[in-house]
Amino acid sequence: MSTESAIRDSIDDAATTVGALWPIHSFVTANPLAGFEDRPFGEAVERAATLLGGRGYPSAKTFATALERGQIDRDILERELADADYEDDPERLLDRLAESADAENGDAEAATDQVDRVLTKWLSAFLDEGSAHWAMPNREAGFYTAFRGIAEHDSEIPDEGVVADLPEAPLEAIERVLTSYPEAQWVSILEEQLAALPGWTGLIKQRAEDEGVWQSTYPISLEGYLAARLALLDAVDATIEPSTDAVDANSADDLAQAFLRAWEATYREDLVGTVAAHSQSLDGSEASGRPDAQLVFCIDTRSEIIRRHIEETGDYETHGYAGFFGIPMRYQGYGTDVSVDACPPIVDPQYHITDFPTDDDTQARHDRWSGIRDAAEEVIEILEANAATAYGYVETAGSGYGLSLAARTLVPGRVHDLFDAASEQVPDDHEFCEPLVHHQHTYSGDLPVGLTYEEKVEYAATAFELLGFEEFSRLVVFTGHASETTNNPFDSSLDCGACAGNPGGPSARVLANICNDEAVRVELSDRGFDIPEDTVFVAAQHNTTTDEVDLFADDVPESHADDLDQLRTDLTAAREHATAERAESMGADGSVGVAETERRAADWAETRPEWGLAGNAGFVIGPRELTSGCDLDGRAFLHSYDWSTDPDGDALEAILTGPMVVTQWINTQYYFSTVDNAVYGSGSKVTQNPVGNVGVYQGNGGALMTGLPLQSLMTADDEPHHQPLRLSTVVHAPVERVTAILADHEELIQILDNDWLSLTVVDPTQDHRAFLYEESLEWTPVSERTDPRPAMMNGPAVADD
Known part of the structure; x- marks a missing residue:
């Protein structure tokens, strides 16, 4: 085996000990010890x-x-x-x-500290995803080449050792450092160097594996990172002798x-x-008749709370299903420049789904009002990024800007009401758009746009099989979920994990669209799913911060208006009870649950808008009847499953x-x-x-x-x-x-x-x-x-x- 091959294999082996880390704007929860x-x-x-x-x-x-x-x-x-x-x-x-x-760890060596300081400075500049106003030079050539170009201009980098004359190829730089050590130690050396800055290593690893737009434009690899790190360590004469692999048993x-x-x-x-x-x-129990509505929620632990309260308000049946609703898609919303993966990270997207306008008048109103909103957001972004501009703007705006700041800080609940009123002027995408679900015989990148007829049937049938559906009510509601927070870098960690840290509403809309397709329903009937003619599938989105459930019911026929009105009324009642429970869990007065959760959503100083999935401890796979009527305290994931309808498993x-x-x-x-x-989390938001x-x-x-x-x-x-x-x-x-x-x-x-x-x-x-x-x-x-x-x-x- 050549030396280069041996180094590559050593890097691959060493890299397995550091888990991938997703960018915070699409936060994906993962085992840090994966x-x-x-x-x-x-x-x-x-x-x-x-x-x-x-x-x-x-x-x-x-x-x-x-x-x-x-x-x-x-x-x-x-x-x-x-x-x-x-x-x-x-x-x-x-x-x-x-x-x-x-015992607490001792202080790290000053030489290693210097290397970490240099690396994190340039890694943050290179890996930036659109927030920096000054780009690192030569990023298009890749991290190692860009680092090689700036090394001689950085006063913090000594002009010593390998770094004084970095070779063009990163593997050659790695080889120059490693050749002083036995090959049997290479994996341990590289493992410890990758673990030195695990967050940066994990981000590099995820980006290289994902091969998305940022990676294709500004490529980085573990090879390039290790080459820069080892060269810097050589320059400051820091030891890379590996520690012993033996771990003493700790009583x-x-x-x-x-x-x-x-x-x-x-x-x-x-x-x-x-x-x-x-x-x-369940033995010998008889079906209780057709429910008023069936609501399918994500298996997320937060859904357990709202499901329990919805079931208490009327004759409703709730189910749990992974929040991407089985559709492994990459989604691009109306007016957005980029698409996002809307499926779990263990699943590769198979389809590109985009929203297309179907109502010109509503689209025009949306564009007009959203343009005003976007202009205001751009002003805020400029203020945040440029202190000189901020001072000038505040001086010009005078008391009006001061009142705005005070309102955001002192009466965030009122600000939430104002934003709600303003947002009503901007139609939601679902009011004038539909997901382009049917196969278009075109591609977006390497993904087909839309699904074929056969694929739509298969995904619908799979959903009903997993859920154990044998009867359908007049309304079947697929309910995705999303959060609502202000000034929260971790907002995507509160969105749908099954949708890779994105809102689940688009996935719900796609499955509802598929199930309302008459041709699909005919085929489903041949496969044993007899959907009544009066069954209408509706998409919705559960706001996990405020427990509001927004029904995307613009196209529901008039024949179901009363059903919708009753469902909305009962969802409002369920929300009041759920937010009371949620507010109490955060130490607030449950009697003002709705107001308290809306305040937390709008307060830009609120460090805890909601608990997210904190408390999670259990996962129940089975019929809802196994846990219905039980207060599981929002600690259990609940996935619907009926073994009797799944003979092959x-x-x-x-x-x-x-x-x-x-x-x-x-x-x-x-x-x-x-x-x-401190090691596996991220510390206080305050700092x-x-x-x-x-x-x-x-x-x-x-x-x-x-x-x-x-x-x-x-x-x-x-x-x-x-x-x-x-x-x-x-x-x-x-x-x-x-x-x-x-x-x-x-x-x-x-x-x-x-x-x-x-x-x-x-x-x-x-x-x-x-x-x-x-x-x-x-x-x-x-x-x-x-x-x-x-x-x-x-x-x-x-x-x-």
């Missing part, structure tokens, strides 16, 4: 601690508070401690855990694992007990290989961002600085932060709201069917065997008994107790220091 999922969880967090310096378990203080609040069952804890050979009482053990907490970690398992088992037993008890009640296989994997990513990001926010429209710094520069901010997880700096638990998945299906599916997917066996999540099956064919997955496709019957506890304990845990 590169270690081939190892057992305990071993993975130990190795990550060595490379990244992050803690892998909640602190003793967190466990103590959870134990005090009843979130950890003492009987379960005693069992877990005994199994791990701990005999002292829990309080004494927690004292020991606190005493043996990891404190063993003890923390026992407490964590007990905490997770407490939650899991409650959830499984609820599902098993309701599973028994194809629908369940799609759920386990898709949504379950994505929810595990979400869960682990929330977990690690909570247990060590963050956005950089290049791709991420945030803490302070003035340095490492690109990789995870969620404190305010997405904590009620206060020392009191988390999110309980850091690994995901507990519960499937309602024959255990043999689940086993067969797992056997065909080694990647699922891997994350289960390595304890990245748990899986329990409630088997309706075996007297509704529950079976917990252990290892190597083996199951253990769960205790015969099926009665859930009176209430699932929630409430904040306590902060990890």
